[in-house]
Amino acid sequence: MTERIATTRTPAFEARLKKRYAAERRFKAIGLTAILFSIAVLVFLLATMTFNGIGGFQRVELRVPVDFAEAGIAVDPAAMQQPGALATLEAQGLRDVVQFYAQQELGEDAAEELGAQAWRDVAAAVIADPAILRSDVTFSLPASADLASGYESEGSQEMQALATRLAEQGQIEKNFDGGFLTRSDATNPQQVGIWGALKGSMLTMIVTLLLAFPIGVLAALYLEEYAPKNKWTDFIELSINNLAAVPSIIFGLLGLAVFLAVFPNLRSAPLIGGMTLALMTMPVIVISGRNAIKAVPPSIRDGALAVGASPVQVVFHHVLPLALPGILTGTIIGMARALGETAPLLMIGMRAFVATPPDDFTSPATVLPMQIFLWSDEIDRGFVERTSAAIIVLLLFLLVMNGLAIYLRNKFEKTW
Amino acid sequence: MTVVHDNLEKTEAKMSAKDVSVFYGDKKAIDEVSIDIPTEYVTAFIGPSGCGKSTFLRTLNRMNDTIPSARVEGEIALDGQDIYRSGMDVVQLRARVGMVFQKPNPFPKSIYENIAYGPKIHGLAEGKDELDAIVEKSLKRAGLWEEVKDRLQDSGTALSGGQQQRLCIARAIAVDPEVILMDEPCSALDPIATAKIEELIAELNGRYAIVIVTHSMQQAARVSQRTAFFHLGKMVEYGRTSDIFTNPHEKRTQDYITGRYG
Amino acid sequence: MHEHTVKAFDEDITRLRGLIAEMGGLSEAAIARSLEALVKGDDELADKVIKADKKIDALESEIDKLSVRIIALRAPMADDLREVIAALKIAGVVERIGDYSKNIAKASKEIGGNRKQFEPLTLLPAMAEVAAEMVHDVLTAYAARDAELAREVIATDEKVDAFYNSIFRNLVSHMVENPSTISSAAQMLFIARNLERIGDHATNVAEMVHFAATGNYPPDEDG
Numbered sequence A: 001m002t003e004r005i006a007t008t009r010t011p012a013f014e015a016r017l018k019k020r021y022a023a024e025r026r027f028k029a030i031g032l033t034a035i036l037f038s039i040a041v042l043v044f045l046l047a048t049m050t051f052n053g054i055g056g057f058q059r060v061e062l063r064v065p066v067d068f069a070e071a072g073i074a075v076d077p078a079a080m081q082q083p084g085a086l087a088t089l090e091a092q093g094l095r096d097v098v099q100f101y102a103q104q105e106l107g108e109d110a111a112e113e114l115g116a117q118a119w120r121d122v123a124a125a126v127i128a129d130p131a132i133l134r135s136d137v138t139f140s141l142p143a144s145a146d147l148a149s150g151y152e153s154e155g156s157q158e159m160q161a162l163a164t165r166l167a168e169q170g171q172i173e174k175n176f177d178g179g180f181l182t183r184s185d186a187t188n189p190q191q192v193g194i195w196g197a198l199k200g201s202m203l204t205m206i207v208t209l210l211l212a213f214p215i216g217v218l219a220a221l222y223l224e225e226y227a228p229k230n231k232w233t234d235f236i237e238l239s240i241n242n243l244a245a246v247p248s249i250i251f252g253l254l255g256l257a258v259f260l261a262v263f264p265n266l267r268s269a270p271l272i273g274g275m276t277l278a279l280m281t282m283p284v285i286v287i288s289g290r291n292a293i294k295a296v297p298p299s300i301r302d303g304a305l306a307v308g309a310s311p312v313q314v315v316f317h318h319v320l321p322l323a324l325p326g327i328l329t330g331t332i333i334g335m336a337r338a339l340g341e342t343a344p345l346l347m348i349g350m351r352a353f354v355a356t357p358p359d360d361f362t363s364p365a366t367v368l369p370m371q372i373f374l375w376s377d378e379i380d381r382g383f384v385e386r387t388s389a390a391i392i393v394l395l396l397f398l399l400v401m402n403g404l405a406i407y408l409r410n411k412f413e414k415t416w
Numbered sequence B: 001m002t003v004v005h006d007n008l009e010k011t012e013a014k015m016s017a018k019d020v021s022v023f024y025g026d027k028k029a030i031d032e033v034s035i036d037i038p039t040e041y042v043t044a045f046i047g048p049s050g051c052g053k054s055t056f057l058r059t060l061n062r063m064n065d066t067i068p069s070a071r072v073e074g075e076i077a078l079d080g081q082d083i084y085r086s087g088m089d090v091v092q093l094r095a096r097v098g099m100v101f102q103k104p105n106p107f108p109k110s111i112y113e114n115i116a117y118g119p120k121i122h123g124l125a126e127g128k129d130e131l132d133a134i135v136e137k138s139l140k141r142a143g144l145w146e147e148v149k150d151r152l153q154d155s156g157t158a159l160s161g162g163q164q165q166r167l168c169i170a171r172a173i174a175v176d177p178e179v180i181l182m183d184e185p186c187s188a189l190d191p192i193a194t195a196k197i198e199e200l201i202a203e204l205n206g207r208y209a210i211v212i213v214t215h216s217m218q219q220a221a222r223v224s225q226r227t228a229f230f231h232l233g234k235m236v237e238y239g240r241t242s243d244i245f246t247n248p249h250e251k252r253t254q255d256y257i258t259g260r261y262g
Numbered sequence C: 001m002h003e004h005t006v007k008a009f010d011e012d013i014t015r016l017r018g019l020i021a022e023m024g025g026l027s028e029a030a031i032a033r034s035l036e037a038l039v040k041g042d043d044e045l046a047d048k049v050i051k052a053d054k055k056i057d058a059l060e061s062e063i064d065k066l067s068v069r070i071i072a073l074r075a076p077m078a079d080d081l082r083e084v085i086a087a088l089k090i091a092g093v094v095e096r097i098g099d100y101s102k103n104i105a106k107a108s109k110e111i112g113g114n115r116k117q118f119e120p121l122t123l124l125p126a127m128a129e130v131a132a133e134m135v136h137d138v139l140t141a142y143a144a145r146d147a148e149l150a151r152e153v154i155a156t157d158e159k160v161d162a163f164y165n166s167i168f169r170n171l172v173s174h175m176v177e178n179p180s181t182i183s184s185a186a187q188m189l190f191i192a193r194n195l196e197r198i199g200d201h202a203t204n205v206a207e208m209v210h211f212a213a214t215g216n217y218p219p220d221e222d223g
Helices: A011-057 A077-081 A085-091 A094-106 A108-112 A118-128 A130-134 A145-151 A157-168 A195-226 A231-245 A248-262 A270-294 A298-306 A311-339 A343-347 A368-376 A383-412 B053-059 B090-096 B111-122 B128-141 B161-174 B191-204 B217-223 B241-246 B251-257 C007-040 C043-074 C078-110 C120-144 C147-177 C179-214
Strands: A058-067 A136-142 A172-176 B013-024 B027-038 B042-046 B070-078 B097-100 B179-183 B209-213 B226-231 B234-240
Touching (some): A058 A094, A077 A130, A085 A118, A094 A118, A108 A157, A118 A136, A195 A270, A248 A343, A298 B161, A311 A383, B027 B042, B027 B226, B042 B053, B111 B128, B111 B161, B161 B191, B209 B217, B217 B241, B226 B241, B241 B251, C078 C120, C078 C179, C120 C147, C120 C179
Parallel strands (some): B042 B209, B042 B226
16 A cells, blocks of 8 residues: 555645745734834934933023122011012012122123023022021022023034133033923023923813813714614714814814804913814714724623613613723824814914913913924024923823823723 | 414413514514413423514513614503503513523623612612612522622623523512513523523523523423424414424424424 | 435434334234144244244344434434334334234144144134234334324224134134143134234234324224
């Protein structure tokens, strides 16, 4: 009896097998390459941002020792707690005192380049702790924008030379600028802060969320659970899908035409900005909400109905909790997009220069991406680093927002 | 024309259907079926795939309402009252007529919550103690108490298939129904779990009117005392289970149960 | 008749009917041959009949096994179930019919002297023919699920009983007149009794056939 080669190992089969393995290896390699490429792009983006932006969290400062006791500034500590404290100090001549000591320490030409608002930092320290008036303290005060440029080896030759001389004497340095996160917009890059825009973004996002989420989710619930399947609902579905693809600037036009017509005084308020962005975000939430609701298996609904739950109870006790992870995912995507939008807010006037953070939803405000856009437009070289720093703040804000949403989503994630 | 055996004892009908027809759009799925469901006996519906037995079962608790194109004609009465009349509250009806489905579908909540949900929404318990008592009673009646009493907070979906189905039965029992409808409750279960469920049905017999749809004739023969054979939307024959399976009157019935069908 | 979806089920039922038919055929032949042995006084033939009974017994055992197997594996319902149960019972009865033929053959060997002097010797073959025909008909009725034919077989039992009564009277008066022939005459009585029993058993089979075919026993005619 001759040995039969098993039909699985003929030469033709071997050739096919090799081809198949090779194809699989290729496919895996392509996939891996795609992922690595994406990661590389991401890493490159983050590295570039960080590298450029680190400088934005610092500012050029001059060391100025102030001897308060000698200067003879006398104030009543109790008065320092009152609102008028700053005015009192100004009246006492604190400004000149600071200038005097700067001249003494750094020389006249350097003292000229002390930041115009530097004395306010000293005043703030005095208000915080009146006891220092009896001693002498060395302050690190912001330099002027010109000197800061000189320190960075840019700007006029004169400034650069001055900066070099001061650096040799150890009187000028670049320090971490915590105030960047607490101050608002200004014309001087040494004085700008991101807090105004950050608060503006927060307020706007709150308005957007409070409007888009409930309306979007309820709309999705109605369309999936209650609406009869006919031409009209098909048309609505088509319209919502198209809305999600509309360029964001159109929503700005809509906001301008409708919202500002109704509230003409609230130009550049977070309320109007939020409403405009809510219009833009809602279709995304509706679409992802509908998909999430569709994914809830009918067996759960049947089970609830069979136990005697009313349709409303089925929706809110069973369908919605199970659809929530998917809805939250859609919300994250929508909100992240809204956070980064500038075009629609341009149209409703949120591009104004706003020097103080907004008090409430109806005060003028700006948002982070808008601030970044405005700063990137500035001529002053000092704004470049600040712009990158603002971008980092924006990314961090996004991360925190997404992190919160992902946490919520995981909390609600259930298996069925 | 349905052939109803004439040797049946007179019983009081818990639910009765008269000339019930069900349409999906223009298609007639159930053709003028009349049957009485008593409390004393377990009634089985048998028949080949697509014969309408599940559709008819779902008319008894108005689950067909969830399908937009479905239309029901004829009269179905629970304790003499038409359940399709305009004043009838469907939510209340479904508390009185419970249903267990083919694939076990516990809620993705804890075991306790699964059972407690029904009584909560119907306001059957005042206070936690009463609710605990209802949960315990339902699980005991379903033969599941001993197995889960120490882990009531575990997820209902973490149980085995057979346990999940008994959980669903306990859930149906918790709202104190009068009728329990079972749509192929064992078709997704292994033989041991199936046997446990069949034993449970035997225990529940008499307390609730039970209707069971099944593909397995052996199961219908084991658990029921009355059997109805459905074919192409009509109820062909109805009689004592023992008679239907030893000496059916209708040739179609005989062909189906002896495996000469198709 | 509509076939079963599972062909093996049909094959099993066909085989069961075949075995019953074969068993029936053998027992019919046994009746005929035992009477032939009796009439001719052929002891050799009688021995053959006695030996052949073993085959009938073997068939009964085979039918038992097949029936149990069908019930376990096919879960027969309704008419199939009745047919299998009937087959089980019929096999037992036909086996007993075979035993009666064996006893007739044994009795035949015991008859000494001139058997031709016995008048019933001419009647017995006729009686046996009716009984054998009953057996034949009832097994035909089983194979065809013919309740009508089964009822006819039950009615025929009257004739067998009538035969038996007249043979009985005849033999008794013969024994009174010729006491020397008592032992042989007694054997003849036993033979007639066996034939009458065969008729009764055929009637039992007919009742089972009726039940298998219709689900009911035939209505009681005269007890």
